[in-house]
Amino acid sequence: MEIKKIEAQVEAILFTMGEAVECEKLAAAIEHDVETIRKIIRNMMDRYEEEDRGIQIIELDGAFQMCTKADMYETLIRIAHIPKKHVLTDVLLETLSIIAYKQPITKIEIETIRGVKSDHAVNKLVEYNLVCEVGRLSVPGKPILFGTTEEFLRNFGIQSLEDLPMVNSEKLEDFKLEAEEEMQLKLDI
């Protein structure tokens, strides 16, 4: 009866703490002598082990810790990674298209085009191995230049970046004219 109560206290403490707790500390909290507590916990350890439980108690240098059993790992991996369904959101697609066509390009330039911070999108694309660092721009701060990966090319079955569909040439002419005007303006300053 008394032992049952102590076991419950041990369980509650080890659960809440989540880390290794020294036997002395446990004993002090339960207000019982250390040796009895140690005996009771070792007994619990055996029982947790025998029973088909998902958690166990381990002893580390006179401290005790509650943790999951090793054969639960597969299940835990599944739960820990469920929310991470990899999808290319619109934001990612937009960012990817900018990088593909304007590479090598810095994050700042991407942000200028998109008009919003793009750290998250760029990081995700790097994580997905669609985009990678291709160099550094030699200006103060040495910003990273991003480009697409081989993996990206392979997935579209294209040999090189030149095979990317062109921005239609008429539009390109417009851009060029615009750019020239800008230059002209600059020289006029």
Added chain:
Amino acid sequence: MEIKKIEAQVEAILFTMGEAVECEKLAAAIEHDVETIRKIIRNMMDRYEEEDRGIQIIELDGAFQMCTKADMYETLIRIAHIPKKHVLTDVLLETLSIIAYKQPITKIEIETIRGVKSDHAVNKLVEYNLVCEVGRLSVPGKPILFGTTEEFLRNFGIQSLEDLPMVNSEKLEDFKLEAEEEMQLKLDI
């Protein structure tokens, strides 16, 4: 045998995650159907309750979470770091109870019941994550509709909104009838 294994997986997941885990997620990780899993967990809840255990499983709006039993508190405060709970003033409690019982509700409606401006109280409750925006009312101005959060359920030990302490509507009706009778009497004088 199979059930034992599922129980072990549930135990391992709830222990590891610490937070409330939706039944659907548990089922996906265990690779079993949701209804079976729900039944098994509810069964486990009963067993944890009956046995002299230090921990228990609680249900919050279809999600499950592991926590210590209330009677372990005395032992735990001697060893564990007890997170500071936000002290709710009477004003906050009053506002919270209006939101809890009348959700979804706009700030204006809250203010009508309380008879005073309630921006501060509502903002504080949102800050404490007890209340959140649950939608917009489709009238001009699109006022925010507020409702309670999962944190609210956890904080008040309520399984779902249906388990809120009952507004004693029968009693209320009695009061009203009484009042009407009284008034009737008055008018008859």
Added chain:
Amino acid sequence: MSIKVKLEVFEGPLDLLLHLIDKNKVNIYDIPIITIAEQYMEYIQGMDSKDLDLMSEFLVMAATLLNIKSKMLLPKVQQDDTEEEEDPRKELVERLLEYKLYKYMSFELKDKQIDASRMLFKRATIPEEIKEFKEEVDTGALLSDLSLPKLHAIFRSVMKKQVDKIDPIRSKFGRIEKEEVNLNEKMEFIVNYAIQHKKFSFRKLLERQRGKIEVIVTFLGVLELIKMGTIWIMQEEIFDDITITYVDRSNEIGN
């Protein structure tokens, strides 16, 4: 009859009214409106009127009370039709009842919270092996819905959006990254200038620059050289000219 109301803080007019009803030990369904209204007025006269928002809410209720009071004082007109005359207090009583209900429920909730606060939770302790487990991202599956023409279309629409967004004035400012002025060259120029002049005016240095872009790049160069410790700057007063001094390191380093 007047009852001294201690200047307690009430959350609002309804709270105060409930307090007065309670204090006078009267029935909420049969409020002696004259007495209560008087006491209510007495209370709000003693209130700190600095908080205008709160004050105005108390005043609105005062007006309501006076309105009810006057209605009740008016002689009842005997109406012939069957329509029953409504008690002018009815609406107020309903509001008070509703408010009282939630106030009561809030105490119930408080008890619940105290009970619940005795249950402790645990932070997530995800084992390292699981945390570090990185699922291979299946790039193929990720790109399965994406075709080159689609990617191209997205790019075009992005660029179009940007063109639409261009500010007619700002767009003429030009862009620094396209500038022909090279920062390294400019820094070299500043260092040479500094070696020659040892101590010089920042304004003078800028005056030698042609155009906005050069000015900006010179400014960047100065910042970079300060960081490198090649020069240091001093400014007596805000908006004053800045004096730049060359830090001669040739001796210390000993070439």
